[in-house]
Amino acid sequence: MMRNASGSFDLQRPLRARALALTVASAVLAAAASAAVPPPLPEEHLTEAKLPAPTPHWVWVFDDAINNEIDMRLHLYDADAYRTLGQIDMGYWPMVALSPDGKTAAAATTYFSRGNKGTRTDVVEFTDTATLETKREVALPPKRIMSVQTFFSLSFSSDGHLLYVPYVTPAASLGVIDVQKNTLVGEVDTAGCVLAIPGGPNRVSAICENGKLLTVTLDATGHEVSRATSEAYFDVDKDPVFAQGIPSAGTVTFVSFDGMVHEVDATGAKATFKAPWSVTEGAEKGVWRPGGVQIGAIHAQLGRLYLPMHKGGQEAHKDGGTEIWVLDMKTHKRIARWSLGSKDIPPIVSVQVSQDPKPLLFAATNSDTAQFIVYDALTGKVKHVEKHLGQTPWLMFNP
Numbered sequence: 001m002m003r004n005a006s007g008s009f010d011l012q013r014p015l016r017a018r019a020l021a022l023t024v025a026s027a028v029l030a031a032a033a034s035a036a037v038p039p040p041l042p043e044e045h046l047t048e049a050k051l052p053a054p055t056p057h058w059v060w061v062f063d064d065a066i067n068n069e070i071d072m073r074l075h076l077y078d079a080d081a082y083r084t085l086g087q088i089d090m091g092y093w094p095m096v097a098l099s100p101d102g103k104t105a106a107a108a109t110t111y112f113s114r115g116n117k118g119t120r121t122d123v124v125e126f127t128d129t130a131t132l133e134t135k136r137e138v139a140l141p142p143k144r145i146m147s148v149q150t151f152f153s154l155s156f157s158s159d160g161h162l163l164y165v166p167y168v169t170p171a172a173s174l175g176v177i178d179v180q181k182n183t184l185v186g187e188v189d190t191a192g193c194v195l196a197i198p199g200g201p202n203r204v205s206a207i208c209e210n211g212k213l214l215t216v217t218l219d220a221t222g223h224e225v226s227r228a229t230s231e232a233y234f235d236v237d238k239d240p241v242f243a244q245g246i247p248s249a250g251t252v253t254f255v256s257f258d259g260m261v262h263e264v265d266a267t268g269a270k271a272t273f274k275a276p277w278s279v280t281e282g283a284e285k286g287v288w289r290p291g292g293v294q295i296g297a298i299h300a301q302l303g304r305l306y307l308p309m310h311k312g313g314q315e316a317h318k319d320g321g322t323e324i325w326v327l328d329m330k331t332h333k334r335i336a337r338w339s340l341g342s343k344d345i346p347p348i349v350s351v352q353v354s355q356d357p358k359p360l361l362f363a364a365t366n367s368d369t370a371q372f373i374v375y376d377a378l379t380g381k382v383k384h385v386e387k388h389l390g391q392t393p394w395l396m397f398n399p
Contacts (some may be wrong), residue, residue, distance in 0.1 A: 048131055059077050062397075063391055065391050085120045092116075098397045104127065106154060126182075185223070186223055210246075212233070215230070246298050258289065271308060289316065295307065299377065320366055341373070350363065354377070364396065374386075
């Protein structure tokens with residue numbers, strides 16, 4: 001406090017000084033803040049981007065998302081640019097198929113009202129592969145198959161007109177969807193035979209417990225006209241086949257636990273088979289075996305079969321390959337035997353191959369590592385290793 005002219009203390013002067021200082025400071029701060037404010041940003045508008053035109057080296061990788069099974073996914077990966085282009089979320093334990101023209105991804109899936117419990121809803125969702133937008137759906141009864149994904153857990157007819165949905169309740173049957181009309185048109189009893197192997201525009205086959213194939217012929221509306229059962233083409237007790245058959249150029253190739261190759265033509269009213277042949281010979285027999293999840297891939301034009309192979313007994317059929325074998329489908333001879341290319345690559349559980357003249361071989365490892373490897377399919381040279389592509393990249397589509 002300060003004395004005034006009369007010698008007394010002026011109690012108001014310090015308060016007036018403080019007020020003046022605060023006013024000046026506020027004005028300075030306001031001027032600085034006004035000068036720092038940038039001009040407003042332009043308004044944003046949501047748009048829908050389309051993917052570029054696909055290339056032969058795009059691959060769809062289905063991820064079982066084993067650690068969060070209510071949110072499984074389908075990833076689209078560019079194996080030339082080594083990057084993920086997008087993904088489709090697909091719900092709980094979906095079964096997935098690509099249309100013959102590659103323009104639609106179908107998923108038979110399940111949703112629960114409370115995430116992993118509550119009211120159950122089963123549908124087939126149809127997603128545009130150019131925009132990754134789900135366009136429509138068809139309601140299903142709550143009895144679709146839920147299993148490790150194969151090409152035949154959900155499948156289109158060869159002309160894309162029908163979609164086959166395997167049911168297990170535990171009775172086995174097939175739901176038939178008219179894709180163009182977007183309706184579930186009926187159900188076909190498959191009498192203990194499972195999965196849906198398409199054979200042309202109007203036939204579908206299922207694998208039976210006795211090693212035979214049941215083939216059902218349908219009319220244009222998706223209803224049964226006739227059925228026929230083949231002879232047994234493998235011994236279910238001595239040497240069962242992997243259900244993960246390999247479709248290629250109108251045929252399906254099944255490989256047995258012991259490494260026997262069974263080529264099936266399911267386009268006729270009754271399935272027919274070529275003579276089986278072995279991928280091993282001499283001392284390799286009973287020692288080296290195929291194994292994994294997607295256990296083989298075929299390049300149709302080159303006539304080459306790619307198999308992950310490992311040492312083990314029949315009980316080790318789920319083990320991944322420590323080598324990749326390349327076999328000639330015409331001569332039935334092995335033409336190459338590749339190491340995995342690096343000690344840091346664990347056993348391979350799934351393979352797929354592009355169908356162009358300069359093909360790539362795509363390979364995936366187990367859920368502990370979830371590596372995705374790109375090989376030159378002509379030489380076996382490693383071109384790229386993606387450390388984690390999802391959690392469980394167990395099935396790959398390359399239309």
